[in-house]
Amino acid sequence: MLKEERQQTILSEVALHNRVLLTDIAEILEVSIDTVRRDVKELDAENKLRKVHGGAISLGFTNQSKRNTNTYALEQKIVIAEKASHLLRNGGVIFIDGGTTCLELARLIPDDLQLTCFTLSLPVAFELLNKPNVEVIFIGGKISKDAQISMGANAVHNLSEINVDYSFIGTGYVDVLHGLTEFDWDIVQVKKAVIKAAKKMVLLCISEKLNSQHRFKTCDINAINTMVTELAPENNLLNLFRNHDIRLL
Amino acid sequence: MLKEERQQTILSEVALHNRVLLTDIAEILEVSIDTVRRDVKELDAENKLRKVHGGAISLGFTNQSKRNTNTYALEQKIVIAEKASHLLRNGGVIFIDGGTTCLELARLIPDDLQLTCFTLSLPVAFELLNKPNVEVIFIGGKISKDAQISMGANAVHNLSEINVDYSFIGTGYVDVLHGLTEFDWDIVQVKKAVIKAAKKMVLLCISEKLNSQHRFKTCDINAINTMVTELAPENNLLNLFRNHDIRLL
DNA sequence: TATTATTTTGCCGTTTTATGCTTTTTATTT
DNA sequence: AAATAAAAAGCATAAAACGGCAAAATAATA
Known part of the structure; x- marks a missing residue:
């Protein structure tokens, strides 16, 4: 033969x-x-x-890590993700939120880093599958068509049963006074559950969102332990956050 | 000469x-x-x-391998998915398994069909997001890097809490005598949970897999209510399945 | 037809490739 | 940590490919 x-x-x-x-x-x-x-x-x-x-x-559909080229402010988000990635520790148990910034973080996880990652986000989950040493656990639930994440009571309940070291999250709006806020009430419910499930919160947020707010509140600003923006930590735009015991990166 | x-x-x-x-x-x-x-x-x-x-x-021989870059036997799988899609009813609550054949089924769901779909498969979930009238519920769990589906105790447990009208599943191997079998023990555990969660089972299976088996058993052949292959129902290759109270499509 | 040039073919020695076997190293499971 | 299974590395053998050479066949030409 x-x-x-x-x-x-x-x-x-x-x-x-x-x-x-x-x-x-x-x-x-x-x-x-x-x-x-x-x-x-x-x-x-x-x-x-x-x-x-x-x-x-079989390769199946494995080879479909096609980067979405039309991510808004991609450069800045990559900077943020890069900074945030330094918080990752070998053997860590973390949660990664949905959203394009968090997706970049998932992309930047080094191949040799061993992690356990929880997520609600289909795109993040997909991205994490490419990381040989990352164990991916998807929090099930009803999937939101636009955000492509698990939502609803089921997701909230599932989140109530986990506990992670670090949670990397994004937000729609952030403001020193009003904390993290969202446009969508359902999203807030899930984010609250995420916060409960994490020992420490890391907020990934492009500077453009600073000092903006909307109607539904996720949490106070001091629920955040670390805030990562694309700015240098000493940048004046971050002054307002300085006296809130938040680590700036 | x-x-x-x-x-x-x-x-x-x-x-x-x-x-x-x-x-x-x-x-x-x-x-x-x-x-x-x-x-x-x-x-x-x-x-x-x-x-x-x-x-x-021969040249044709090698060209066949190019087809593998996408989906193996895609034509046949589309035929199967097309037939299976006729089983879908407006307002139905179904489960769709992972695998390329089931993925094709997800693709073929008409835009105007209103469904509630459970799935364990990331690619299937993604595909379903494009369907405006499909509510997608993802069964969470540890995600298998190979199969890109939720697996493990968590997935099994989550499955135990749902109940669907129809479950569309694939299989690694199928045989009248040995029923549905798989290569992987963990997969079998999840499939068993899927079977428990469904009133009726629909097996999607290209004819090439008929009369093959492997070491771990998912279920007997008569756990299947309907079997869909790319063959005509009266094809001789299906004779063995005929006296098992299985509807052939 | 005889001679020469060209192409084709077979042969031989060398090099490369393919395969199985054994041993060592590495992963995985218990 | 031990036991097991798989992968890798190295070795030996056999088959296949290659390149050159010369005999044979064929074509061309005088």
């Missing part, structure tokens, strides 16, 4: 069943496991499948 | 069997292996076939 034939067979097996054992393939093809291993290695190198310990899995 | 003739023979052999061994050809044509090798080299240069170590393969 030709090598090409073998590899073709392997590919169809993988495509058919999504995952295969090297030993099974070896048996089917009647070749040594080494040969199969080498074949799978090659196919992996050609990006035809993904080799895993003991077998291979 | 003329060179032209020889090469023609080689080509037809390749066309017929998709592949040839140089040694076989040499024997058939009663020429030295070197001659065959040179012939094949020429034909390869003319793009009439592809030379590989030890033989040659």
Whole structure:
């Protein structure tokens, strides 16, 4: 049997069943496991499948980390995410909120960092799947079509059963006086649950949102332990936040 | 024998069997292996076939592998999804499993159909967000990097609290005798929970998977109410399933 | 027809590739 | 931490590819 034939067979097996054992393939093809291993290695190198310990899995839709190019103020958000990523510690248990800034944070998690991440956000969850050492736990619930996050009583309840070291969240509006506020009441309910579930809160927020407010309140400003903006921590725009025991990054 | 003739023979052999061994050809044509090798080299240069170590393969053979970059057997899966979509009723409460076939079903849900959909699969959830009249509820849990679905105790528990009319599921392997089987034990646990949560089960399965099995059992074949393949219901390949009170589509 | 030039073919030694086996290292599970 | 399974590395063998060479076949030409 030709090598090409073998590899073709392997590919169809993988495509058919999504995952295969090297030993099974070896048996089917009647070749040594080494040969199969080498074949799978090659196919992996050609990006035809993904080799895993003991077998291979289909790429499926895995390769769809297409960055949304039209993120508003992307540059600044990346700066924020970059700063925030320094708060991550190996072995940490964290929550990552939805929103484009948090999504950037998820993207910036180093491959070698071992984390347990909770999230409500489908895009964040997707992004986290690319991180080899991140355990992803999705908080289920009714999914909001626009925010693409779990919401509603179910999500709130599920959040009530977890407890994380750090929670990285975004907000619609923030203001020293009124704290974190949102346009949407349902969102606020979920965010409150997130806050309850976290030991420490990190707010990721572009400076443009500072000193703005809306009608529904998520929490007071001093519920926030660390605030990360794209500005330098000593920037005057942040003065108002300085006397609130908030760490500025 | 003329060179032209020889090469023609080689080509037809390749066309017929998709592949040839140089040694076989040499024997058939009663020429030295070197001659065959040179012939094949020429034909390869003319793009009439592809030379590989030890033989040659037809061009069509390799092109098939390109299709794998997307979804394996996509055509058939769309056919299946199309048939399955006729089972959907306005106002229905359903569950949609992960996997590419189920993903196609999610894609095919009409915009005007009002549904409540539970799912464990991130890609399916994403797809469903595009459907204006579908309420999406994601069953949370630890997300499997391979299958991109919720798994583990949490997912199982969350499933225990729901009840749907129809559950559309896929399977790794299916066989009349051994029922639905999987490669992965954890997957089986989740699928069992799915089955418990559904009044009726619809299995979406390309015919290629019929009469295959693996080591972990999800359920007996008669746990399935309806089976959808890309074949016509009266196809002989489905005969074995006929006396199991399964509706074939 | 005889001679020469060109192409084709087979042969041989060398190099490369493929494969299986054994041992060591690394991952995973208990 | 021990036991097990898998991957990697190295080695040996056999098959295949390659390049050069010369004989044979074919074509061209005098």
